[in-house]
Amino acid sequence: MKNILKLTTLILVTPTLFTFIFPSTVKANNNSFDVCLRELTASGVPVEQAQTGCADALVPTELSTCVKNISTNTNIKSIEALKSCYQVRRPLDLSSCVVNINRDILMANNKSNTSKTASTVTETAENSIEPIIETTETTSVTPIQMALDTCQASLLPLRHSECVIGLSRTPQTANPTKAMETCLSAEDFPRDLFPSYQQ
Template structure:
């Protein structure tokens, strides 16, 4: 009889556990990646219309909103500018990490994000250049690692020059390996 009582107690508590699991599973499933994307983009300051368009068109909406959130919360770049850039790349999460890494490690750490505008382009700050070079790079993680490393050397402490050098290095280095025709 005592074993039967234990079995009944285990069965009843197991049933309650399953009921709780089913309830919480359904409430989590009710919010899909499009819901998350819309919520995160609008919370970042993107208009509802732009958020709807961006999330609907994104291949992986959650990655798009993660990119925008990362950039807009960790830098002074607006959510609208971040959305435009994150929307136009294959690897939005990598783009966000690239911009934030360059900003935190190179620009903010050395107070170079407040310097004068980029030479030859009066409209672009070093931070906006970080956004555009990370966006232009096929491998944003490589871009940020390269910029960080080049900026650590005393001879190349100019972050703008480091961003340009790293981005141009992604092309095949024809100067080092000339073709013989």
Template structure:
């Protein structure tokens, strides 16, 4: 009885071995011409948002994780009317592009009026670029977007742009809270 069990165990252990060796013997196929890899996906996604092929190729080839760069641009492009080149520039300059994309999309989703034309400057790009640049400058874009949304919703006399300025300034060292600390 024990010898039958031992033989059965050996046979079960040996059968997967040839299959494993066969799989290992197959050489990995080289990337086919025109095949999809993270760089080609990055370039293709960026071109969807009117980024030139040359600019897309340079940005994707220089990115640490190309798919995160293009995903950031895609998130911003799907959620806002911000131009592809502007969002590419911002996404390229941060360590965590996905967080930047979420920050911009979250704030714009709550305040789509940021795309309205500003009567003083006759431009909607001012508020949109402020949104993009403030999320980029933030050390913690997730907390920053929550601060902006809460401040603009809860405080009656604050606009989303003013909330962006206040929340970004609050990320600096709060000297008013710690007046004993002085730089010399």
């Protein structure tokens, strides 16, 4: 009987001892500033900027998640993503906006342009005619950088990305940069609907 009581006491006391022995480990894993700093440095942000960003962020893990999502899923550098994520009220919405536009529109356009170019080269090789090279206007801002800027400027980034994706899928307006401009300006005041109010 005594052996059963000893065994029962040992089984009940052991889990309690673990909570007293390792409280600091559990606490450290839940520290949002620690998580933020780890994620930012892993994304390629220099330590000093990562420390400053995490220390000043209202919700540090949202800041680091924003930077991580953008730098992982686009070709935007982590330090640029940090600047944008730091300046918005909704960093998670910002990262979703940029990633959604990049995945659904910009990468889809790149794939279709690549397949069109490949088919054009094949056809011209078969017909032995020199390929026609289409030139596009060079702009100082790339489409993905514009996506980051417009998502940052938007009051409702998720709505903005839905707007851009929807407008870019229509055959008449297959230009994503034009769609970004249209969606952002419509948030301010839809001047195309009310031309008499244009200044």
